[in-house]
Amino acid sequence: MAGEETKTPLVQLKGMGVSEGVALGPIYLLERERVAAPHSRILPEEAEAELARFKKALTATQRQLELIKKRIQTEESRDLQYIIDAQVLILKDVLLLQGTEDGIRQGLNAEWALELVRDRIKTVFEHLGDEYFRERRSDVDYAVERLLRSLLKRRVESIEDVKGNMIVAARDLSPADTAQMVHSRVIGFITDMGSKSSHTAIMARSLEIPAVVGLKNVSQLVKTGDVVAIDGFTGEVVINPDAATRQRFAELKKSFRSYQTQLPRYRRLPAVTRDGSPVRLLANIELLEELGAVKRYGAEGVGLYRTEFLFMNRKDLPTEEEHYQNYRKVAEAVFPRPAVIRTLDIGGDKFVSQLELAPELNPAMGLRAIRFCLKEPKIFKTQLKGILRAGELGNLKIMLPMISGVEEVRAAREIIEEVQAELKKDRARFASGIPIGIMVETPSAVAAADLLAREVDFFSIGTNDLIQYSLAIDRANAAVSYLYEPLHPGVLRMIRSVADAGRAQQIRVAICGEMAGDPFYTAVLLGLGLEELSMSPYSIPRIKRMIRMIDQVEARNLADRLLGVPTGSEIASLLTKKMEEWFPDFRSDQVFYKTSLDDELTKGVKDAEHDTHLGISSRRTSG
Amino acid sequence: MTSQYTIANRLGLHARAAAQMVKAANRFTSEIRVKSGDREVNGKSIMGILTLAAVQGSLIVLTVEGPDEKEALNLLGNLIMGKFGEE
Numbered sequence: 263m264a265g266e267e268t269k270t271p272l273v274q275l276k277g278m279g280v281s282e283g284v285a286l287g288p289i290y291l292l293e294r295e296r297v298a299a300p301h302s303r304i305l306p307e308e309a310e311a312e313l314a315r316f317k318k319a320l321t322a323t324q325r326q327l328e329l330i331k332k333r334i335q336t337e338e339s340r341d342l343q344y345i346i347d348a349q350v351l352i353l354k355d356v357l358l359l360q361g362t363e364d365g366i367r368q369g370l371n372a373e374w375a376l377e378l379v380r381d382r383i384k385t386v387f388e389h390l391g392d393e394y395f396r397e398r399r400s401d402v403d404y405a406v407e408r409l410l411r412s413l414l415k416r417r418v419e420s421i422e423d424v425k426g427n428m429i430v431a432a433r434d435l436s437p438a439d440t441a442q443m444v445h446s447r448v449i450g451f452i453t454d455m456g457s458k459s460s461h462t463a464i465m466a467r468s469l470e471i472p473a474v475v476g477l478k479n480v481s482q483l484v485k486t487g488d489v490v491a492i493d494g495f496t497g498e499v500v501i502n503p504d505a506a507t508r509q510r511f512a513e514l515k516k517s518f519r520s521y522q523t524q525l526p527r528y529r530r531l532p533a534v535t536r537d538g539s540p541v542r543l544l545a546n547i548e549l550l551e552e553l554g555a556v557k558r559y560g561a562e563g564v565g566l567y568r569t570e571f572l573f574m575n576r577k578d579l580p581t582e583e584e585h586y587q588n589y590r591k592v593a594e595a596v597f598p599r600p601a602v603i604r605t606l607d608i609g610g611d612k613f614v615s616q617l618e619l620a621p622e623l624n625p626a627m628g629l630r631a632i633r634f635c636l637k638e639p640k641i642f643k644t645q646l647k648g649i650l651r652a653g654e655l656g657n658l659k660i661m662l663p664m665i666s667g668v669e670e671v672r673a674a675r676e677i678i679e680e681v682q683a684e685l686k687k688d689r690a691r692f693a694s695g696i697p698i699g700i701m702v703e704t705p706s707a708v709a710a711a712d713l714l715a716r717e718v719d720f721f722s723i724g725t726n727d728l729i730q731y732s733l734a735i736d737r738a739n740a741a742v743s744y745l746y747e748p749l750h751p752g753v754l755r756m757i758r759s760v761a762d763a764g765r766a767q768q769i770r771v772a773i774c775g776e777m778a779g780d781p782f783y784t785a786v787l788l789g790l791g792l793e794e795l796s797m798s799p800y801s802i803p804r805i806k807r808m809i810r811m812i813d814q815v816e817a818r819n820l821a822d823r824l825l826g827v828p829t830g831s832e833i834a835s836l837l838t839k840k841m842e843e844w845f846p847d848f849r850s851d852q853v854f855y856k857t858s859l860d861d862e863l864t865k866g867v868k869d870a871e872h873d874t875h876l877g878i879s880s881r882r883t884s885g
Numbered sequence: 886m887t888s889q890y891t892i893a894n895r896l897g898l899h900a901r902a903a904a905q906m907v908k909a910a911n912r913f914t915s916e917i918r919v920k921s922g923d924r925e926v927n928g929k930s931i932m933g934i935l936t937l938a939a940v941q942g943s944l945i946v947l948t949v950e951g952p953d954e955k956e957a958l959n960l961l962g963n964l965i966m967g968k969f970g971e972e
Contacts, residue, residue: 344900344901344904345900345901347901347904348900348901348903348904348931351904351907351908351931352931352932355930355931355932355933356927356929356930357927357930357932357933358932383932386936387935387936390936390938391938392938392940394899395899395935395936395938396938398900398935401900402932577940577941577942577943578941578942584895
């Protein structure tokens with residue numbers, strides 16, 4: 263199996279890495295395609311026997327699910343238990359039972375009757391407006407599919423059938439499949455569908471099994487026994503890897519293992535350049551569940567907490583208390599380190615159901631973020647009250663998104679002052695001198711950065727939107743997507759000028775776009791004058807590693823030189839050359855797993871002693 | 886007997902809450918109907934409840950008829966007002 267040289271050609275795929283780690287091994291293809299159920303007519307006198315057959319299959323299926331549920335009685339899998347519970351209830355649902363029975367009595371065989379009922383029920387789900395509820399049709403599908411297989415006396419293949427250390431490939435995984443991961447010897451997952459927040463991804467992360475999702479058609483490209491190599495961080499998947507690729511992944515896997523064992527110690531090391539400049543590494547998060555990763559990966563606080571999630575999937579607006587409770591959890595989890603709460607950054611288009619606003623043609627440039635909040639001060643004030651109250655501990659900051667000029671900052675400040683006065687009147691406890699900063703993501707904010715720096719306490723450059731707005735790229739238009747160049751001379755100059763404007767007024771300048779989490783850009787960003795980088799918590803160790811190899815003076819010289827180069831592609835190739843020259847084993851997205859941290863850690867003991875001098879306290883609490 | 890409630894828990898009548906409600910409803914012999922907007926469904930059917938797509942803030946009307954209607958309405962009402970045990 264794994265040892266033989268396969269004749270099938272090597273195929274390279276790129277999906278979404280949702281649970282980091284490296285795996286190399288044989289595939290177990292979990293076939294989840296519809297069973298083809300025979301449709302036939304039955305005679306009236308056969309109806310009772312057919313009904314009995316249906317009920318027997320039903321009891322067997324319910325028992326299967328109950329069994330799965332029993333095996334996952336752990337605290338972490340409580341959500342999954344509820345989902346399986348719901349599937350059991352679907353199989354007991356009078357809609358399904360009565361409908362099928364009616365069909366059988368009208369002369370259809372059980373499979374046919376059942377499929378008709380399922381399709382009718384699914385149509386109702388498909389017409390629901392809310393995405394979560396619409397998606398419950400897949401629960402109906404999973405449950406009925408199990409029942410159909412039982413009727414046809416076909417076994418339901420399960421992850422528990424996986425023998426040995428195998429990588430499971432599937433079109434999609436049902437919650438019942440995912441639940442069985444807990445007791446399996448699965449070493450990795452690859453699926454056609456899925457996202458960072460799907461059950462598979464969440465479960466894979468909590469079990470620390472590498473997973474790559476969104477591979478479109480991988481379940482059709484592989485068969486059981488094929489060897490595959492996966493990287494759950496980069497999303498790289500290689501089917502039938504050749505000897506060289508296997509070697510590469512085997513090494514990657516070894517480094518990843520040592521990386522994991524070293525992580526708890528590594529996170530205590532300060533992020534300082536070789537020549538002693540400290541850099542602050544912060545985490546971008548949007549779910550409270552990610553607070554654990556903030557600590558685990560050694561972030562020095564939260565540089566961007568996106569609050570949009572609080573507003574999603576609901577008909578009414580979050581109350582002040584809900585805001586407060588949510589932000590309070592963030593504040594307590596990172597205390598005494600700082601957390602930056604970004605105020606609402608979505609547009610009116612997301613509020614159509616609540617506020618009956620007209621749909622916009624170009625929402626990216628429409629009534630969104632700070633514009634929307636200033637237009638709807640009630641919504642803004644409710645959120646601000648929550649932040650100010652949760653800020654009582656003294657470690658929260660407010661960040662205003664999509665600021666285009668000083669007027670918006672002043673208008674927002676005025677509202678914040680009103681809110682503080684109201685809180686004072688109510689004798690509520692709150693943070694009085696909370697720092698207020700802005701996202702720098704519009705070209706006008708860059709051009710007026712010197713003026714804005716006098717009005718706010720910090721800047722955070724949102725490179726994703728800044729690149730899009732400054733190069734005038736329509737996100738929805740694939741024909742211009744080639745223009746999205748983080749190393750465009752215009753972009754680099756903007757970053758430098760914002761960093762300079764911040765320094766002149768002695769305010770902190772951070773960067774929180776995707777560039778911050780990619781080690782390829784680290785030297786450039788430091789060279790341009792940034793001292794704070796905010797990124798996905800999982801990227802922090804690799805960026806820290808990069809920082810500890812960089813010489814700040816050299817980085818500065820490199821940035822100065824790049825600023826004189828006329829095109830983005832020339833800048834990119836010059837940067838690549840320089841990085842390879844400085845770090846011979848440099849590969850932009852894998853530098854971390856490839857390098858052993860041992861010498862780093864020995865050196866780190868000395869560094870840790872200097873922590874206080876550098877203004878970075880070492881982390882004593884381990885989370 | 887009829888009673889009106891606003892769904893107060895954050896996630897609305899999602900799978901977990903719906904399961905709790907259906908399990909409770911099935912303990913009674915009374916007929917239980919749940920209405921939200923212009924849709925009315927059998928309160929003992931999980932698929933019925935889920936297709937109400939009742940998110941937080943939705944108004945729902947419970948109609949219970951039968952020998953144990955009082956107890957049923959009491960228990961179901963407590964579940965909804967107690968936010969299904971969500972935080």
